[in-house]
Amino acid sequence: xxxxxxxxxxxxxxxxxxxxxxxxxxxxxxxxxxxxxxxxxxxxxxxxxxxxxxxxxxxxxxxxxxxxxxxxxxxxxxxxxxxxxxxxxxxxxxxxxxxxxxxxxxxxxxxxxxxxxxxxxxxxxxxxxxxxxxxxxxxxxxxxxxxxxxxxxxxxxxxxxxxxxxxxxxxxxxxxxxxxxxxxxxxxxxxxxxxxxxxxxxxxxxxxxxxxxxxxxxxxxxxxxxxxxxxxxxxxxxxxxxxxxxxxxxxxxxxxxxxxxxxxxxxxxxxxxxxxxxxxxxxxxxxxxxxxxxxxxxxxxxxxxxxxxxxxxxxxxxxxxxxxxxxxxxxxxxxxxxxxxxxxxxxxxxxxxxxxxxxxxxxxxxxxxxxxxxxxxxxxxxxxxxxxxxxxxxxxxxxxxxxx
Numbered sequence: 001x002x003x004x005x006x007x008x009x010x011x012x013x014x015x016x017x018x019x020x021x022x023x024x025x026x027x028x029x030x031x032x033x034x035x036x037x038x039x040x041x042x043x044x045x046x047x048x049x050x051x052x053x054x055x056x057x058x059x060x061x062x063x064x065x066x067x068x069x070x071x072x073x074x075x076x077x078x079x080x081x082x083x084x085x086x087x088x089x090x091x092x093x094x095x096x097x098x099x100x101x102x103x104x105x106x107x108x109x110x111x112x113x114x115x116x117x118x119x120x121x122x123x124x125x126x127x128x129x130x131x132x133x134x135x136x137x138x139x140x141x142x143x144x145x146x147x148x149x150x151x152x153x154x155x156x157x158x159x160x161x162x163x164x165x166x167x168x169x170x171x172x173x174x175x176x177x178x179x180x181x182x183x184x185x186x187x188x189x190x191x192x193x194x195x196x197x198x199x200x201x202x203x204x205x206x207x208x209x210x211x212x213x214x215x216x217x218x219x220x221x222x223x224x225x226x227x228x229x230x231x232x233x234x235x236x237x238x239x240x241x242x243x244x245x246x247x248x249x250x251x252x253x254x255x256x257x258x259x260x261x262x263x264x265x266x267x268x269x270x271x272x273x274x275x276x277x278x279x280x281x282x283x284x285x286x287x288x289x290x291x292x293x294x295x296x297x298x299x300x301x302x303x304x305x306x307x308x309x310x311x312x313x314x315x316x317x318x319x320x321x322x323x324x325x326x327x328x329x330x331x332x333x334x335x336x337x338x339x340x341x342x343x344x345x346x347x348x349x350x351x352x353x354x355x356x357x358x359x360x361x362x363x364x365x366x367x368x369x370x371x372x373x374x375x376x377x378x379x380x381x382x383x384x385x386x387x388x389x390x391x392x393x394x395x396x397x398x399x400x401x402x403x404x
């Protein structure tokens with residue numbers, strides 16, 4: 001795995017745009033030396049313009065500001081948005097610019113899905129929250145439920161090294177950013193990381209050396225669980241081994257709770273997850289659907305000891321195609337707080353899924369249909385990687401000219 005566990009971190013859970021945006025915008029606006037920002041979505045709306053203002057303040061103060069946004073997730077930013085940033089010296093880049101056919105975006109797969117901010121090497125933010133108004137409650141009943149973590153301490157150096165490496169390449173060579181982090185520690189005369197605070201790791205996936213790192217962290221924690229596994233994930237369709245680990249945990253007496261979408265932002269994703277329900281529930285896994293508004297979070301807690309917050313869903317695109325980043329934590333206080341926040345929603349806004357009892361013919365058809373669709377969807381990333389149309393993604397500078 002590409003992670004390196006380090007102690008001595010201070011971690012703060014941030015919930016939804018109301019908790020996240022004020023903290024991250026204040027940190028950016030106060031930057032003295034450097035801002036590194038990676039995001040899947042950046043829109044020219046109320047939230048995007050607040051980020052715009054914070055970036056300009058940092059740049060005008062003399063900080064070096066680098067912004068990497070996904071070309072599919074953040075298309076068509078107008079010149080009125082980009083030009084002031086470019087004029088102030090902000091470096092704007094797009095990961096794999098959007099491609100259109102008859103006006104529709106077509107290059108959806110293999111995206112840069114990270115949501116990361118690092119300011120002055122002192123504080124970092126990692127999670128699932130984009131820069132768009134639909135992460136605020138004022139957006140209405142379709143506003144998203146989501147999470148991020150604010151990091152202070154030695155782990156920030158890892159995250160900074162990762163983002164700096166991405167300035168040169170969106171998929172750094174094996175261990176490149178970890179080597180840079182360790183070299184920076186040696187230059188500072190730091191021999192060993194010690195101290196009070198949370199033990200944490202920064203874990204990423206890419207399409208080179210680290211294709212399964214996030215999934216492997218999940219599976220190792222699931223296999224070691226003794227009391228409870230609580231996973232809250234917007235898009236849930238993991239592979240066979242992941243599902244097998246969940247079923248085995250439930251069968252050995254671990255309480256396994258899945259907190260999934262009940263009001264989806266993409267209906268087909270929920271339909272895919274439903275194909276797994278019978279297989280999991282029959283093993284003792286409890287599934288709850290969150291019906292208050294769309295769930296966008298990607299978090300989990302195991303035994304009130306292990307937790308993760310990040311950008312990675314548990315579906316084929318996140319686990320097999322996209323660039324993703326999570327923080328994994330071994331700290332009882334942080335894990336318990338995250339679990340309590342999810343449990344509060346589980347108790348007040350969720351409905352437990354109970355399976356009907358179909359006749360034999362219908363039951364057999366459900367099994368066959370689920371198996372066919374499951375294996376087709378799980379094989380899709382492999383087909384994509386083997387396709388001749390797949391090439392190394394591009395990162396290009398964004399100009400002030402509007403998109404064609």
